[in-house]
Structures are given as C-alpha cells and as structure tokens.
Amino acid sequence: MLDKIKDFASEFFVTGDPLVLGAQVSIGLSIVAIIFALTFFKKWKWLWTEWLTSVDHKKIGIMYIIASILMLFRGGVDALLMRVQLAAPQLDFLHAEHYNQIFTTHGVIMILFMAMPLMFGLFNIVVPLQIGARDVAFPFLNSLSFWMFFFGAMLFNVSFVIGGSPDAGWLAYPPLSELSGSPGLGQDFYIWGIQISGIGSLATGINFIVTILKMRAPGMKLMQMPMFVWSVLSSCITIIFAFPILTVTLFLLFLDRYLGAHFFTLDGGGNPMMYINLIWMWGHPEVYIVVLPAFGIFSEVVSAFSKKKLFGYKSMVFALMSISFFSFFTWAHHFFTMGSGADVNAFFAITTMLIAIPTGVKVFNWLFTMYRGRITFSTPMMWAVAFIPCFVVGGMTGVMLSVAPADFQFHNSYFLIAHFHQVLIGGVVFGYFAGLYYWWPKMFGFRLHEGIGKWAFWFWNIGFYVCFMPQYALGLMGMTRRVNAYDFDMGWQPLNVVSTVGAFLMGLAFIFQVWQIAHSIKFYKKEKDGDAWDGRTLEWSIPSPAPLYNFARLPRVTSQDDWWERKQRRAKGEPEEPLAPLEPIHMPKNSGIPFIMSVCWFTAGFGFVWDWKWMIVLGLAGVIACMLARSFSYDTDYYIPVDEIERTEAALRGTK
Amino acid sequence: MAHATTKSAAGAHGGGHGAGHAGGHHEEHHDQESLKTFGFWLFLITDVILFGTLFATFVVLRLNTDGGPTGAELIELNGIIASTFILLTSSFTSGVAVLEMNKGNKRGLILWLAITALLGAAFIYLEVTEFIHLVHEGATIGTSAYWSAFFTLVGTHGLHVSVGLVWMVALMLQLSRRGITPVTTRKVNIISLYWHFLDVVWIFVFTIVYLMGVM
Numbered sequence: 001m002l003d004k005i006k007d008f009a010s011e012f013f014v015t016g017d018p019l020v021l022g023a024q025v026s027i028g029l030s031i032v033a034i035i036f037a038l039t040f041f042k043k044w045k046w047l048w049t050e051w052l053t054s055v056d057h058k059k060i061g062i063m064y065i066i067a068s069i070l071m072l073f074r075g076g077v078d079a080l081l082m083r084v085q086l087a088a089p090q091l092d093f094l095h096a097e098h099y100n101q102i103f104t105t106h107g108v109i110m111i112l113f114m115a116m117p118l119m120f121g122l123f124n125i126v127v128p129l130q131i132g133a134r135d136v137a138f139p140f141l142n143s144l145s146f147w148m149f150f151f152g153a154m155l156f157n158v159s160f161v162i163g164g165s166p167d168a169g170w171l172a173y174p175p176l177s178e179l180s181g182s183p184g185l186g187q188d189f190y191i192w193g194i195q196i197s198g199i200g201s202l203a204t205g206i207n208f209i210v211t212i213l214k215m216r217a218p219g220m221k222l223m224q225m226p227m228f229v230w231s232v233l234s235s236c237i238t239i240i241f242a243f244p245i246l247t248v249t250l251f252l253l254f255l256d257r258y259l260g261a262h263f264f265t266l267d268g269g270g271n272p273m274m275y276i277n278l279i280w281m282w283g284h285p286e287v288y289i290v291v292l293p294a295f296g297i298f299s300e301v302v303s304a305f306s307k308k309k310l311f312g313y314k315s316m317v318f319a320l321m322s323i324s325f326f327s328f329f330t331w332a333h334h335f336f337t338m339g340s341g342a343d344v345n346a347f348f349a350i351t352t353m354l355i356a357i358p359t360g361v362k363v364f365n366w367l368f369t370m371y372r373g374r375i376t377f378s379t380p381m382m383w384a385v386a387f388i389p390c391f392v393v394g395g396m397t398g399v400m401l402s403v404a405p406a407d408f409q410f411h412n413s414y415f416l417i418a419h420f421h422q423v424l425i426g427g428v429v430f431g432y433f434a435g436l437y438y439w440w441p442k443m444f445g446f447r448l449h450e451g452i453g454k455w456a457f458w459f460w461n462i463g464f465y466v467c468f469m470p471q472y473a474l475g476l477m478g479m480t481r482r483v484n485a486y487d488f489d490m491g492w493q494p495l496n497v498v499s500t501v502g503a504f505l506m507g508l509a510f511i512f513q514v515w516q517i518a519h520s521i522k523f524y525k526k527e528k529d530g531d532a533w534d535g536r537t538l539e540w541s542i543p544s545p546a547p548l549y550n551f552a553r554l555p556r557v558t559s560q561d562d563w564w565e566r567k568q569r570r571a572k573g574e575p576e577e578p579l580a581p582l583e584p585i586h587m588p589k590n591s592g593i594p595f596i597m598s599v600c601w602f603t604a605g606f607g608f609v610w611d612w613k614w615m616i617v618l619g620l621a622g623v624i625a626c627m628l629a630r631s632f633s634y635d636t637d638y639y640i641p642v643d644e645i646e647r648t649e650a651a652l653r654g655t656k
Numbered sequence: 657m658a659h660a661t662t663k664s665a666a667g668a669h670g671g672g673h674g675a676g677h678a679g680g681h682h683e684e685h686h687d688q689e690s691l692k693t694f695g696f697w698l699f700l701i702t703d704v705i706l707f708g709t710l711f712a713t714f715v716v717l718r719l720n721t722d723g724g725p726t727g728a729e730l731i732e733l734n735g736i737i738a739s740t741f742i743l744l745t746s747s748f749t750s751g752v753a754v755l756e757m758n759k760g761n762k763r764g765l766i767l768w769l770a771i772t773a774l775l776g777a778a779f780i781y782l783e784v785t786e787f788i789h790l791v792h793e794g795a796t797i798g799t800s801a802y803w804s805a806f807f808t809l810v811g812t813h814g815l816h817v818s819v820g821l822v823w824m825v826a827l828m829l830q831l832s833r834r835g836i837t838p839v840t841t842r843k844v845n846i847i848s849l850y851w852h853f854l855d856v857v858w859i860f861v862f863t864i865v866y867l868m869g870v871m
Contacts, residue, residue, distance in 0.1 A: 137691050206698045214691055240698060244705035252713065255808060260798035262722070263713065263808075269720030269801035278709065624822070631826050634839065 014164050017098065019081075024161045053590040055139035058546060060146045061124030062443060065436070067150055068118035071109050072510070074157070078106035080507055083467075087493075087500035089485040099484035100167035101186070105160070107170025112194060113153040115290045115424070118432045120149070120204055122293065123232050125443055126435075127208060129539035129546060130226045132217025132555045137210035139588040140636070145200040145207065147598035152197025155605050159189035163609065166190035169482070171279050172253070174264035174272040179257050185609055188257065192605035195250050196598075198243055205239030208232055217538070220557035223317070226537045227303075227310055230317050231296025234324040235289050241328065242285035249278040258608065273338060280331040288327040291423070292320060294431025295362055298384045301434050302366045304535050305381035306373025309561060312365040319358035319365075326355045336407040345404040352402035359395060363388060378533065379453040383434035386461050390426030394419060397472065412482075415475025418468045425464055433460075441532035445544045446524050452516035459509030467502025470495035528654075536564035543652040549585045549640055552649050582646065584639040591636070597626035689842035696846045700853055703816075707857050710809045711864060718869060720801035727806060727869045730793045732786075736866050739782040740858065743817075746775035747855040750848045757844050762835055765844065766828050772851065773824045776817055783814045806865065813861055816854050823847055 014020045038044050051059060081102055085094040094102065124142070128135055136142050159165050166186035168177040175181050177190075212233045216225070225233075253275065255261040262268030264275040303310040310316065332340060332348040366388060375381065397419040401410050410416055441447050479492050486492055531540040538555055539546075541563045556577070559565050570576065604619025606612075750772040756764035787807070790796075797807045827847060831840055 138695060141695075202702055206695055206702070209698055210691055210695045214694060240702050241705055244702045245709050248706055248709040248713075252808065255797065255804065261804035261808070262720075262798065262801040263717070263804050267722075268798070268804075269717065269722035270804075271716065271720070271801065274713065274716055278713075628822075628826055631823075632830065634834070 012162060014161055019098075020161060027161060048592070049590065052595050053143075053592045055135070055143045055588050055590055055594075056548060057124045057128050057136050057139065057142060058443070060142055061121045061126075063146060064117045064121030064124060064149070065443075067153065068114050068116075068121060071114040071117070071153065075106050075109040075114050076507060076510060078102045078109070080503055082106065083500040083503040085484055087497045090488070092485075094484060096484050097167060100482070101165035103482055104166050104169055104172075104190075105156075108156065108166075108190065108194070109153075110424075111170070111286070111290070112197065113149075113156065115428050115432070116197075116201060117149055117153075118436075119235075119290055119293050120145070120201075122297070122432065122435050122439065123204070123208055126439055126539060127211060127229055127232055128215075129442070129542070129550060130229050130537050131212065131215065131220060132538045132551055132557065133211065133215040134550050134554075134585065135588065136207050137215055138207050140591055140594065140630070141203050141207055143591065144594035144597065145204040147594045148200030148203070148601060149197040151598040151602040152193050152195070152200065152605075154193075155196060155602055155609075156189055156193025159186050159193070163189060171283060173279075174253065174256070174270075174275050175266050177253060178265050180265070188254075188609040191250050191254050191257070192608055195247065195254075196601050196605055198246050198250070201239060202243040202247070205236040205243065208236045209240065212236075217551075217555045217557050220562075223314070224557060224560045224562070226296075226561075227299035227313070227316055228293070228296035230320055231292045231294075231299070234320040235292040238285045238289045238292070238324045238327060242282045242289065245278060246282040246286075249275060249282065252278075254608075258611075276335055276338070277331070280334045281328070284331040284334065285324075285327040287420075287424070288323055291427045291431070292323065294387075294428050294435075295320065297431045297435040297438070298366060298387060299362075299369075300537070301380045301384045301438050302369050303561075304438070304533055305378060305384075306370045306375050307534075308369055308373040310365070311368035311371075312361070313560065315361055316365050319361045322358045323355060326351060326358075330355060333402055333404075333407070336404045337411045342404075349402050349404040353399060356395060356399050356402075363392060378437075379448070379450055379457060380434045380438035380533075382454070382457050383430045383437065386457070387426055387430040387434070390422060390430065390461075390464070394422030394426050398423065410475065412480055413475035414471040414479045414481060417481050418471035418475060421468050421471075425468075430460075438533065439539075441527045442530070442539055442544050442546070445527045446520060447527060447532060448520045449516050449523075452512055452519060456509045456512035456516060459505050459512055463502045463505025463507075463509055465502070466505060467499050470499045470502075474499075531563075534567075536561040538563050541566070547648050547652060549587060549645065552582060552585075552645050553580055582642045584641055585645060586637060586639055588637050589635070591630075593626050593630050597623055600626060689838050692842055693846060696849060700849065703853065707809075707812070707860075710805075710812055711860065714805040714809045714865065717801040717805040721803075722800035724800045724803070725793065725795050727802065727865075728871075730790055730795050731866065731870050732789070733866060733870055735782055735786055736862065739779050739786075740862050742775050742782070743779050743855055743858050746772045746779070747852055749775065750851045754844060754848050757836055757841060760836060762831065765836065766831055769824055769828050769831075769844075773821055773828075776821050776824070776851075780814060780818055780821070783810070787811075810861060810865060813854065813857055816857075820847065820850055820854065823850075 013024065038047060051063065054060065081094060082099065085091075085099060124136070127133075163185035166172065166182070166189060167184075168182050168187060168190075172187065172190055177187050212225070212229055252261070252263040256263050256265055256270070262270040264270050264272045266272065299310050299316060329351045330348055332338075332344060333352045336345050336348070366384070370385075377385070397415070401407055401416060401419060437448060437453065474492055474495050477490075477492060477495075479486065479490070527544045530543040530546075532544065533540070538557075541555065542551060555562065566576075600619050600622030602619070603622065604616050607615030607617075607619055749768050753765050753768035753772060756768055790803075795803045795806075797804050824847060827840070827843055830843070834840055
C-alpha cells in the first residue's frame with residue numbers, strides 16, 4: 001500500500017529538481033498560511049459573499065488585476081532565470097529541459113495570464129463607469145469569465161509542481177507538441193489551461209460589445225464615447241473573431257494527443273503546417289487584442305494630463321477599427337520561411353506594412369494632443385510619454401521584419417525577440433501601467449505614492465533598454481531564440497551579460513512597485529474628491545471608489561468629454577439641470593454558480609490531463625448541472641430602494 | 657435583427673439605451689431580454705467562426721486518406737439524405753413553435769417544441785448509427801487525417817444538436833411551470849435561433865462533406 005502511494009506520488013509530483021522542490025514547499029506553506037489566516041480571522045464567509053460570488057464589475061476587475069500581478073511575478077521570475085542562464089551558460093544553471101519549460105511558461109503566462117487579465121481588469125473597472133452604466137450587460141457571465149480564466153491559469157500553473165511543465169514553446173508547434181514529441185503531461189496541462197481560460201475570454205468579448213453598444217448613458221452617441229471605450233470595442237470585436245480559432249486549434253491538438261487523430265501528426269496524412277497557420281490566425285490578432293486597449297489608455301491619459309481634447313478623435317476611431325480588421329490578414333508573416341512562395345509572402349508583407357499606417361496616425365494624434373497642452377508629468381503621463389519613443393522603435397523593427405526576404409535573416413533570432421518584447425513591454429505593459437496608475441484612485445479611493453512610482457518608472461525604462469537593445473545586436477550576430485547554451489567563442493557573452501543586468505533592473509523596478517503599493521496602503525489617505533486628476537470623462541464624476549450601483553442617477557450626456565464640459569459650465573456659473581428624483585436601482589444578485597462551474601471545468605481538465613475517466617465524468621457532469629441550475633433560476637435580480645441610495649450617497653459625498 | 661425577434665417586447669422602450677433610465681420595472685425587464693438576444697447573436701458569430709475553422713481544416717485535409725479508405729467508399733448517402741430532411745423539418749417545426757408562442761398558445765408551443773426535439777433526437781440517432789457503421793467498416797478518428805477531420809466536423813455539429821436537445825427539454829419544463837413570460841419568450845426565441853443556425857451549418861456539412869466529397 002505504502003509503495004503504491006510512493007509510486008503514485010513520484011509520478012504525480014515533479015521530483016528531482018531543487019528549484020521545483022523549493023517551489024513545492026513554498027506553495028504548500030503558503031496554502032497552509034492562507035487557510036490558517038482565513039480561518040483564524042473568520043474570513044471564509046466574507047471571502048465567499050463579498051468576492052467569490054460577486055457579480056460586481058468593480059470587484060471582478062480588482063480580482064483580475066490581483067491575479068495578473070501574481071502572474072507577472074511568476075512570468076518575471078521565469079524571465080530572470082533564463083537571463084541568468086544566458087549570461088553564464090557555462091554554469092549550467094538551467095539544464096536544457098528545464099530551460100525549455102521556462103521559456104514556454106514565460107511566454108504563455110505573460111501573454112495569456114498576465115496581459116489578458118490585466119486588460120480585462122481594466123475593461124471591467126473602467127468601461128461601465130466611462131459609459132455611465134451600472135454594470136456590464138451580463139454580470140453573471142462576467143463572473144463566469146473571470147473564474148474560467150482563474151481556474152484555467154491555475155491548471156496551467158499547477159503543472160510546474162504536479163505532472164511536469166509544458167516545454168514545446170508558447171504556441172506549442174506540432175509535431176513537437178504531439179504525443180510523439182512531448183509524451184509527458186505538460187502539454188496536456190497547456191491545452192486545458194489555455195482552453196478553459198480562452199472560453200472565459202471569448203465570453204468577455206461578447207459581454208463588452210453588448211455593454212458598449214447597448215448600455216451607454218442616455219445621450220451618449222458612439223462618436224462621443226471616450227477613446228478607451230472605442231479601443232475596448234475594437235479589441236472585443238477582434239476577440240470574438242479570433243478566439244474561436246484558438247478553441248478549435250487546441251481542441252484538434254487535444255484530439256491528436258488523446259484519441260490518436262491525425263490533424264497535425266507527421267504520419268497518417270496530418271499536416272503540422274496547418275496548426276501553425278491556425279494558431280497564428282488567432283495569435284496575430286491576439287497581440288492586437290492586448291495592444292489596442294493600451295492605445296485607448298494612452299489616449300485618455302495624454303488628453304487628461306495635457307488638459308486638452310484628444311486630437312483627431314475620428315482618425316483615432318478609424319485607426320483602431322482598421323487595425324482590428326487588418327490584424328486578421330497578417331498572420332503568415334510569422335512564418336515567411338515556411339515556403340508558401342513569393343506571392344503569399346508578398347501579400348502578407350504588404351498587409352503587415354499597411355497596419356503600420358493607422359498606428360503611425362495614432363502616434364501623431366498623441367503628439368498633437370500634447371502640443372501646446374498644459375502638461376503635468378504625473379506617473380500615468382510619464383508612462384504614456386515613455387511609451388511613444390519605445391513603441392516607435394519597436395514598430396520600426398516590426399516593419400523591418402515584415403520585409404519578407406529580409407525576414408529569412410531575422411527569423412527566430414534575438415532580433416525578433418527584441419522586437420516583440422519592445423512592442424509588448426513598451427506598448428502593452430507600459431500602457432497598462434499607465435492605466436493602473438491613472439485609475440488606481442478610482443478603484444481603491446486612495447492615491448499611490450508618486451515619488452516611489454517615479455523610481456519604479458525609471459528602473460523599468462532604463463532596465464528595458466539595457467535588456468533589449470543588446471538583443472537586437474545579438475540577433476544580427478546570429479544568436480537564435482530558445483538556445484540555452486552557446487560557446488564562448490561566438491562572442492555573444494558580453495552583450496548577454498548586459499542584457500541580464502537590464503532584466504534585473506526591471507526586476508528591481510517591480511519591487512519598487514510592490515513597495516509603492518505597500519507604502520501607499522500603510523500611509524492610507526482617503527481620496528476626498530472622486531476626481532483625482534481633474535479628469536474629463538464620466539468615471540471622475542462619481543465618488544471613489546464607486547458605490548455598488550455606480551451612478552445614483554444615470555448621467556445625461558451631451559458631448560464628448562462630458563464631465564469636463566460640465567465642470568467648465570459649472571465654473572462659468574451656468575445653471576445646471578435640476579436633479580431628477582432617485583429611483584430604485586435594478587441590480588443582479590450574487591451567484592456562486594460561476595465559481596462552482598469553473599471548479600468543475602478545472603476538475604474535468606485535470607481529469608483529461610491524467611486520463612482519469614471518473615474525474616472527467618464528474619467534472620463535466622458538474623458543468624452541465626451548473627448550466628441547468630442557472631437556466632432554472634429565475635430569481636436573479638433585485639432592486640436597491642431609494643432610501644438606501646440616499647443613505648449611501650450622503651455617506652460617500654459627506655453631505656450629511 | 658435582435659429587435660425583430662423581440663418585437664413584442666421592444667415596442668415600449670423604443671431605441672433608448674441603458675437599463676432603467678426611463679423608469680418602470682416592467683420595461684427594464686424587457687430591455688434585459690433584448691440585451692440577451694443581442695448577446696446570443698454575437699455568440700452565433702463566434703460559432704460561425706468555430707465551424708468555419710473546422711470546415712477549413714476538413715477542406716485542407718480532404719485528400720489525406722493516407723492510403724486508407726476514402727469517404728466515397730464507405731459513406732452511404734441514403735441515410736444522410738434522410739437525416740437532412742429530418743433536420744430541415746425540425747427547423748420548420750421550431751418555427752411553428754415560435755408562431756404558437758406569439759399566439760399565446762402555451763400547449764401548442766410545448767407540443768411543437770417536443771416534436772422538434774423528437775426530430776432532433778432522430779437525427780442524432782441516425783448520425784450515431786452512421787458513425788457505428790463507419791467504425792465497423794474500419795474508419796475511425798485515428799485512421800487518417802481525412803477521417804479525423806470528418807468525425808470532428810460532423811461530430812461537432814452533432815454535439816451542438818445534442819446540447820440543443822437537453823436545452824430544449826429544460827425549456828419545455830420551464831414553460832410548463834411558468835407559462836409564456838418575457839423571460840421564457842426570449843429563451844424560446846434564442847433556442848429557435850440556435851436551431852435554425854444548426855440547420856444552416858448542416859446544409860454546409862451536407863454539401864461540402866457529403867455531396868462534394870462522396871458523389
């Protein structure tokens with residue numbers, strides 16, 4: 001009996017690696033600590049009723065952001081481990097297999113479990129407030145999206161200590177990712193982790209399109225929406241067209257591995273190249289999905305901190321929409337070397353270059369918005385300003401990569417690595433940081449310490465250039481991606497050492513940010529006015545943090561930057577519209593079904609990974625039961641009575 | 657189009673946005689239902705992409721039989737033509753169910769939904785029979801790329817129909833308990849949309865997989 005358990009455990013847990021053992025011990029200890037703390041402080045019920053079952057978009061947004069910051073930490077540690085290995089490959093810090101696992105999980109985590117949830121977190125917190133709505137269109141589905149993401153991410157992450165990490169690259173190209181190339185369980189964790197969270201992302205896409213198109217405050221025309229809302233709309237439209245392709249592609253790979261199908265295998269008539277086409281039909285739009293909202297954030301921040309209306313509003317909308325359209329016609333530029341022929345390559349090269357045009361339009365719009373503005377360099381604005389040169393360089397190297405004949409030289413080299421890190425860090429991460437700093441007071445009702453934030457900013461920026469500029473040169477010197485070792489006589493070591501120093505500077509910057517948050521909590525100073533930055537859009541017209549129902553009275557919008565215009569009119573002493581009487585507010589009830597259903601998905605996914613039939617059946621039966629339970633429940637909403645609204649408002653605004 | 661399906665509900669609030677600005681709980685409820693219908697249309701778009709990807713996969717792999725059996729050798733069209741007519745008829749009966757609902761006839765609605773579900777079940781029965789036949793003839797999902805793509809595409813459609821069946825039964829129970837309300841009206845409208853959608857997808861399956869592949 002004991003031997004059986006031992007055998008099982010040695011197969012179940014990843015063994016024989018001191019780094020992993022350390023992680024196992026610390027994960028075990030932190031779980032025990034969390035359970036102890038929750039029990040000791042009697043917080044289980046609070047956790048369940050206030051957070052796990054919440055359908056409030058503001059709380060869901062905060063949970064997304066917390067999860068994404070944890071994932072940023074894990075992805076960042078992965079990156080630092082790789083950089084240590086590459087600075088001194090002679091030390092054999094990471095052996096080849098471990099290195100493969102780490103670059104795979106670094107990529108997946110940073111894109112799917114860091115950038116995506118950070119983006120969804122900002123969608124959730126900001127969009128309903130900016131359009132003057134009380135929640136998203138489908139609050140229940142919103143909660144389900146979050147928990148699907150969360151448990152998908154957990155399923156993926158658990159592979160690190162149980163069963164083994166995936167190691168076939170972040171997009172898992174076959175035939176390597178097939179059973180023949182990756183017989184271990186890591187690849188199955190990859191498939192199910194991403195699949196489950198991907199369904200959540202798809203639902204979020206639908207949810208926000210409906211929210212934006214149908215739930216705007218009375219009077220707000222499409223062309224009066226804040227630019228961030230436009231960017232969310234374009235991103236969500238891209239999501240609903242791109243994510244089903246990912247779902248199918250991963251499902252086909254699963255069939256290959258689980259039922260012995262022959263979609264992407266080398267034998268049986270399968271075609272691995274088809275996988276690469278399919279995955280990039282999702283993968284390329286995906287990078288625009290994450291960067292478009294960052295463009296929206298920059299538009300908000302630049303205009304707010306320049307005290308000017310956004311320059312070229314219409315061209316900005318047009319640029320966002322055309323990027324989301326063109327993003328579907330560039331996928332083959334990821335594999336010009338595949339051998340599709342000159343005509344195909346020429347088509348995709350041209351579409352790729354075309355997409356630089358609307359992007360360029362935006363850059364000029366931001367510059368012209370700043371031109372002759374009264375600029376204040378608060379932290380959000382600093383991130384926005386730092387983004388522009390960084391993204392321009394990243395974009396230009398992208399245009400270099402789009403030249404198909406030249407790409408044969410750049411393909412899969414460190415030049416490419418430097419390029420996409422520059423657009424993803426310089427574009428997406430800087431953008432979301434700008435957004436996080438900008439909307440932080442709105443989320444939590446207090447400001448972050450500016451001084452420490454500036455230290456973090458400079459460490460991030462300097463670290464970034466020190467880390468990635470040498471990589472362009474390394475790429476041109478012939479260093480290819482995904483190598484864990486090279487000979488000293490290649491001459492790559494000095495630049496790699498520099499690059500590693502840069503990576504650690506960014507790591508330090510992250511610590512500064514953690515310190516900044518901790519410091520600001522310790523010296524908590526309640527934000528008195530909801531309008532932290534003298535903002536322009538509706539979210540600044542209500543108290544921080546916003547009450548459950550957001551707006552006691554739905555605002556009536558008459559122009560773009562409506563809140564700013566209202567403040568201008570107020571300053572001029574123009575008479576304001578009389579306040580309409582309060583009415584009971586219709587709100588959705590909390591529900592535990594999204595959480596339970598996602599646990600069931602996790603169970604089913606875990607069962608598929610280990611091929612434990614009983615677990616699969618249990619999980620899927622739970623999913624069906626949850627769906628039926630939801631379908632049969634009719635008592636899903638309630639009304640907040642007027643006197644309760646009055647009391648809340650009086651307390652928040654300090655009038656009584 | 658979303659408005660057309662909630663005609664009975666939409667009249668009161670016109671083109672207004674947002675829940676509740678015009679006051680009145682009754683109206684808000686209708687607005688919620690039209691949001692859900694619109695959301696379902698968007699879901700159908702994602703399902704179109706899902707099937708589109710599967711069709712593309714099938715078309716790319718249609719000749720990759722790896723020296724094994726081809727579709728033309730094993731597939732018997734007679735059963736397929738029968739199941740096509742059954743599914744098309746079920747689309748018609750689901751339309752009749754919606755008409756009965758608009759007349760306010762609860763019993764007629766449930767009856768026609770039940771007929772639709774029975775036809776759907778017959779379709780699934782025929783499909784399962786066909787799959788068993790093919791497996792006996794030596795064509796499984798692992799035989800070759802062609803059969804992988806075949807079983808996945810046709811099976812995904814079948815899975816959609818099966819989900820629809822469970823959903824329809826659940827809906828009949830709700831209707832018998834709660835009658836025709838704005839909420840159940842929306843639900844019937846949505847499932848009938850879903851059912852018509854699956855019918856359209858089947859026409860493509862029938863054309864591309866069976867007619868073009870077998871004849």
